Amino acid sequence: MKIQSLIRPVITCTIHDNLERAAQLMWDHAVGCLPVIDDEGHVAGMLTDRDVCMGAYTQGAPLRAIPVATAMAKHVFSCLASDDTAQVERMMSQHRIRRMPVINEQGHPIGIVSIDDLVLAAVAAKVSAGEVVATYAAVAERAPLQS
Numbered sequence: 001m002k003i004q005s006l007i008r009p010v011i012t013c014t015i016h017d018n019l020e021r022a023a024q025l026m027w028d029h030a031v032g033c034l035p036v037i038d039d040e041g042h043v044a045g046m047l048t049d050r051d052v053c054m055g056a057y058t059q060g061a062p063l064r065a066i067p068v069a070t071a072m073a074k075h076v077f078s079c080l081a082s083d084d085t086a087q088v089e090r091m092m093s094q095h096r097i098r099r100m101p102v103i104n105e106q107g108h109p110i111g112i113v114s115i116d117d118l119v120l121a122a123v124a125a126k127v128s129a130g131e132v133v134a135t136y137a138a139v140a141e142r143a144p145l146q147s
Contacts, residue, residue: 003088004081006121007102007111012037013068015044019052020063026052035101035109036072042107045072046099078103081110089118096141 011029013022015038022034026049036045047068055071056063078101079088092100092115102111 001085001121002081003079003083003085003102003113006085006113006117007081008113008117010035010101010109010112012109013047014038015067015069015072017068018064019055019066019068019071022047022068023049023052023063033099033112035076035112036068037109043076043078043101043103043109045069045074046076046101047072048099076101078109079113080105085118085121088113092118 011025011031011034013025013034013036015036017036025034026032033046033048035043036047038044045068051071051073052063055066059066059070077091077095077097079091081102081104088100092098098116099112099114101109102113104110
C-alpha cells in the first residue's frame with residue numbers, strides 16, 4: 001500500500017515565525033506538529049507542541065519572542081506519497097518518530113502521515129497490524145535518560 005492513501009493535509013509554519021504563531025496554528029488546526037519550511041518552501045525542520053513548551057521553558061521568554069528555528073528539530077525524515085507503507089513504518093521505527101512530512105519531488109510538503117494513520121489503516125485491514133504494532137512499540141520506547 002502507498003502512503004498517498006493515508007496522508008492528511010499539512011499545515012506548515014516558516015523558519016521566520018515565532019513560537020506564538022506556531023502554537024496558534026497548532027491550536028486552530030488541532031494538530032500536534034508542524035513542518036517548518038524555508039524560503040524556498042522546502043522542509044527545514046519539524047516543530048511539535050512539546051518543542052513549543054520546552055522552548056518556552058528553556059529560554060524563559062514569551063512565545064512571541066522565541067523564533068521557531070531555535071526550538072524545531074532540524075534533522076527531518078520525510079517520505080514521498082509513492083513510498084510503500086512498510087518502508088515508512090521501518091523509517092518511523094528506526095528513527096523513533098511519530099509523524100512524518102510527505103513531500104513532492106521538489107521537497108515541498110504535500111501532506112503528513114502519522115503512526116496513528118498507520119494504526120487506523122491496520123484496523124481497517126489496509127496494512128499489516130503486526131508490522132504497525134511493532135513500529136508503534138519502537139516509536140513508543142523511551143530513550144535512556146541523559147545525565
